[in-house]
Amino acid sequence: xxSSASAVSTALGAVEVxxxxxxxxxxxxxxxxxxLDPVGVCVIAGITAFGGGTLRDxxxxxxxxxxxxxxxxxWIVLGLCIAAMLVLRARHLAPTRRALLWPDALGMGLFTAxxxxxxxxxxxxxxxxxxxxxxxxxxxxxxxxxLCNDVPSAFSDHQPYAxxxxxxxxxxxxAHALDAPVWLALAAATTAAAALRIVSVYAGIALPPWKxxxxxxx
Amino acid sequence: xxSSASAVSTALGAVEVxxxxxxxxxxxxxxxxxxLDPVGVCVIAGITAFGGGTLRDxxxxxxxxxxxxxxxxxWIVLGLCIAAMLVLRARHLAPTRRALLWPDALGMGLFTAxxxxxxxxxxxxxxxxxxxxxxxxxxxxxxxxxLCNDVPSAFSDHQPYAxxxxxxxxxxxxAHALDAPVWLALAAATTAAAALRIVSVYAGIALPPWKxxxxxxx
Amino acid sequence: xxSSASAVSTALGAVEVxxxxxxxxxxxxxxxxxxLDPVGVCVIAGITAFGGGTLRDxxxxxxxxxxxxxxxxxWIVLGLCIAAMLVLRARHLAPTRRALLWPDALGMGLFTAxxxxxxxxxxxxxxxxxxxxxxxxxxxxxxxxxLCNDVPSAFSDHQPYAxxxxxxxxxxxxAHALDAPVWLALAAATTAAAALRIVSVYAGIALPPWKxxxxxxx
Numbered sequence: 295x296x297s298s299a300s301a302v303s304t305a306l307g308a309v310e311v312x313x314x315x316x317x318x319x320x321x322x323x324x325x326x327x328x329x330l331d332p333v334g335v336c337v338i339a340g341i342t343a344f345g346g347g348t349l350r351d352x353x354x355x356x357x358x359x360x361x362x363x364x365x366x367x368x369w370i371v372l373g374l375c376i377a378a379m380l381v382l383r384a385r386h387l388a389p390t391r392r393a394l395l396w397p398d399a400l401g402m403g404l405f406t407a408x409x410x411x412x413x414x415x416x417x418x419x420x421x422x423x424x425x426x427x428x429x430x431x432x433x434x435x436x437x438x439x440x441l442c443n444d445v446p447s448a449f450s451d452h453q454p455y456a457x458x459x460x461x462x463x464x465x466x467x468x469a470h471a472l473d474a475p476v477w478l479a480l481a482a483a484t485t486a487a488a489a490l491r492i493v494s495v496y497a498g499i500a501l502p503p504w505k506x507x508x509x510x511x512x
Numbered sequence: 513x514x515s516s517a518s519a520v521s522t523a524l525g526a527v528e529v530x531x532x533x534x535x536x537x538x539x540x541x542x543x544x545x546x547x548l549d550p551v552g553v554c555v556i557a558g559i560t561a562f563g564g565g566t567l568r569d570x571x572x573x574x575x576x577x578x579x580x581x582x583x584x585x586x587w588i589v590l591g592l593c594i595a596a597m598l599v600l601r602a603r604h605l606a607p608t609r610r611a612l613l614w615p616d617a618l619g620m621g622l623f624t625a626x627x628x629x630x631x632x633x634x635x636x637x638x639x640x641x642x643x644x645x646x647x648x649x650x651x652x653x654x655x656x657x658x659l660c661n662d663v664p665s666a667f668s669d670h671q672p673y674a675x676x677x678x679x680x681x682x683x684x685x686x687a688h689a690l691d692a693p694v695w696l697a698l699a700a701a702t703t704a705a706a707a708l709r710i711v712s713v714y715a716g717i718a719l720p721p722w723k724x725x726x727x728x729x730x
Numbered sequence: 731x732x733s734s735a736s737a738v739s740t741a742l743g744a745v746e747v748x749x750x751x752x753x754x755x756x757x758x759x760x761x762x763x764x765x766l767d768p769v770g771v772c773v774i775a776g777i778t779a780f781g782g783g784t785l786r787d788x789x790x791x792x793x794x795x796x797x798x799x800x801x802x803x804x805w806i807v808l809g810l811c812i813a814a815m816l817v818l819r820a821r822h823l824a825p826t827r828r829a830l831l832w833p834d835a836l837g838m839g840l841f842t843a844x845x846x847x848x849x850x851x852x853x854x855x856x857x858x859x860x861x862x863x864x865x866x867x868x869x870x871x872x873x874x875x876x877l878c879n880d881v882p883s884a885f886s887d888h889q890p891y892a893x894x895x896x897x898x899x900x901x902x903x904x905a906h907a908l909d910a911p912v913w914l915a916l917a918a919a920t921t922a923a924a925a926l927r928i929v930s931v932y933a934g935i936a937l938p939p940w941k942x943x944x945x946x947x948x
Binding site (some may be wrong): 325328329330331332333334337338348352355357359361362365368369440441442443 | 788789791854855856857858861872876879880881882884885886887888890891892893937938939
Binding site (some may be wrong): 440446 | 543547549551555556570573575577580586587658659660661
């Protein structure tokens with residue numbers, strides 16, 4: 295039992311780390327496109343990577359944070375940013391962004407599963423668990439866009455992103471309702487959310503526009 | 513005594529709920545005007561409705577959140593958004609916004625009274641109680657505007673709003689200083705804040721402009 | 731021993747207060763330049779002054795906040811704003827901003843030392859202590875810029891600011907590693923961060939631009 299619990303805990307940790315790096319690179323690219331200075335690029339990359347999980351932990355009153363327990367990961371993100379600033383040029387940004395689709399989708403799926411599982415372990419109601427998965431997966435990017443003075447792309451680009459996380463969260467809850475082992479529930483939720491995201495990007499699925507025939511300016 | 517405490521607690525709960533729906537609709541309208549996608553509209557509506565109370569609870573280190581204890585309300589706000597997206601059109605937005613003056617003012621008054629009362633129960637100093645009322649009433653809208661990439665209208669439209677909440681908070685403290693029962697203090701504060709808001713809108717009262725004869729661009 | 735601990739605690743308190751006022755004025759100036767209304771100016775000044783320390787305390791799960799324990803300081807900041815609105819005019823803003831370089835740099839140094847020391851007392855890892863110093867010193871200004879709908883100047887003006895705080899944090903940790911008394915570690919860190927800031931402004935030192943030869947618009 296103990297070793298199984300500890301294996302799940304290790305798996306949760308590994309999962310959190312893998313998504314973190316993909317998110318850091320996405321923050322780095324947005325900040326570079328905004329012409330932020332090197333300090334700003336590092337801060338935005340770090341907040342994109344750790345912001346969603348941190349906000350979840352603040353909302354759930356959970357301490358210490360992931361990045362306090364394993365402060366080594368802060369160094370890795372910092373090193374990643376400095377390395378990127380030395381080698382990346384503008385002509386690399388768009389291809390890097392495209393290359394990020396898969397790791398970003400996987401990270402989103404992993405964060406969703408992880409965030410929802412943590413809330414479930416704390417005995418939260420079903421919808422709150424799913425929303426904590428969405429917060430973990432999406433709000434790093436939301437904080438990135440707010441700090442870069444953009445409307446968050448997750449709320450405005452009409453591509454399914456938070457919606458995939460939302461669906462993935464329900465897959466996790468469904469798996470638990472069917473008494474699946476934790477690792478299977480996590481894997482199913484991660485796969486579902488990531489697959490939905492990748493399929494919807496390749497298939498060009500767009501959220502329906504909000505039907506405002508001719509809206510008055512606010 | 514117990515039944516009185518429980519009646520007050522029920523009244524506080526009902527009060528929080530009524531304001532919540534008016535705030536959700538205001539978030540929905542701003543997000544729709546900004547052409548956010550359906551996911552963004554739901555998220556902004558939810559954050560406008562629950563953001564002020566959530567921020568207050570984070571600052572006061574109070575758990576579980578209102579919306580965790582009564583997760584059903586999250587479903588109601590979600591349902592409200594979906595219904596609104598199906599029936600609302602652009603030509604409805606401006607009239608809906610005007611129609612919101614009364615429920616929004618009442619919600620603001622209710623949130624102010626509720627937030628200040630909660631801080632008072634935790635033994636906070638007077639000014640902190642009043643500020644917690646203001647945070648509860650105003651910061652849902654502030655988060656809405658920040659996420660929609662606007663300067664918060666509460667800080668820039670020169671209409672008294674946070675100021676009405678501030679005054680209402682002092683009414684609550686005054687009523688307690690006069691040993692009024694809790695329900696009366698809550699009712700007086702709610703009425704005072706809401707009435708100030710409604711009167712100032714109808715009377716066209718504006719905050720004095722900040723006297724910058726000719727300001728250099730920052 | 732006790733009196734020494736209490737002297738350090740008093741010194742920490744005085745330090746927090748001195749920086750607070752310089753930060754409040756900086757918030758006031760930015761908000762006035764943005765033509766916010768008087769309520770907005772007061773709120774932005776308050777958030778600039780107390781936001782960094784509040785965010786640090788939320789992240790460290792530390793209560794009560796500085797401004798709850800000493801609510802008198804909220805009144806002082808409020809009085810400062812009202813006085814400033816009565817006497818300041820646009821032609822005063824730019825000179826006031828220049829005059830702020832020294833108190834702002836000192837405040838930044840003090841907040842850095844204070845924030846890092848608090849995290850150290852809670853047993854945080856070294857890098858987390860330094861980051862808490864940076865958060866305390868920098869995020870009041872970041873919140874100010876986000877609420878005023880600007881890209882945070884700390885991340886985009888290519889002047890060393892967060893970097894000076896970062897260096898100051900390491901000075902504090904270095905002093906502790908050398909078994910320096912707490913007051914000396916605090917003084918060294920404050921001086922180092924403030925001196926770095928002042929020297930870099932006078933010497934016109936700029937952070938290297940992020941090398942994006944010709945970046946595609948995002």
